Amino acid sequence: MGMGNERLRRAMAKKGVSQEDLAAKLGVSKNSVTNWIAGTVPYPRNQAEIAAELDEDVLWLFPKGNVGSEAAREELVRMWARRSDCPSDYWWSLIVKAERQVAVLSVSLTS
Template identity: 30%
Template sequence: MNDNLRNAMVAARITTTDVAAALAVDPKTVSRWLKGRIPYPRHRWAVADLLHVHETDLWPQLAQQHHSLADGVQAIYPHRWAVPHTVWRTLFQDAAKEIAILTYSGLFLLEDRRILDALIGRARAGVKVRILLGDPNSPQVAARGTDEGIGADVMAARIKNALALYRPLLGIPNVEVRLHRTVLYNSIYRADTELLVNIHAYATPAADAPVMHLHHADEQGASTVYLASFERIWTTGTPHSDEPRADSGQDSGQS
């Protein structure tokens, strides 16, 4: 019996029929999960999102599997869209010292208002928040939009939309937003010692590319590479404000 799943469903006041309807599966399938069968990953993530918990809260045996992947590698998701929303929210909500985001637009984060609220709440609690977005006027952003098949103008527009949505953060101490002109090989989302790294692939939208969950425990782990990449790009980034600025044409180094 999976008491963790049963108790979470009771706490959420969700029945077997509710879960089956939300996931478009047979209620008998949900009953088998309650009896101990472990669902396929896509179903585990969907159930965890539905119950607003992490999948390892429902299936603790998965935690050991994650830790056994490699030193510092907690999990590997086949696509960014496969990362449960609860993982993103928990990442930022649990930050105690620092949050760091490196991407081109990261607009998908702001589609969940709870993530923006978490960033605002953590910043007001004294957590240092650093956000690096692509310069919408840069050739690197234009090239990425072309590579993804959405066009340079669309990619630039996404960044401008993200900057507008991040505006509530700009007046909070310990928050800084910078723009970069860098060819990104990965997008990085850090909260203290936990990182989600979205691996970029040519001609592939970032949402379709894999994501690694890394834990930074020492200077020998894989996470060190990505933390160093973030810091290098941060030093070359241009501070952002709501005031319009001229295009300087300056080009930063690559990650």
């Protein structure tokens, strides 16, 4: 077994954030934070929240951030080529049902 995520542990210590504090701020269990420090790679949404909370770069905190295609599929609900392809009533239902946040990834490929 590896050494775990020493970068995450050090970043938490630097900010004075305990496992309990981080768990509460992210809305996860303390056990989840313990697992991340032990080396379990969090879901991408959690990685971004952790990095923001600790004022660190997500790629520095989680250099092995690829959680695998199975976990990625669990996070991906549905995808369209263009935002306009998504029915407006679906957008509304996503927003209304959100328990914590709604994140929209928008990529513009212009030359």
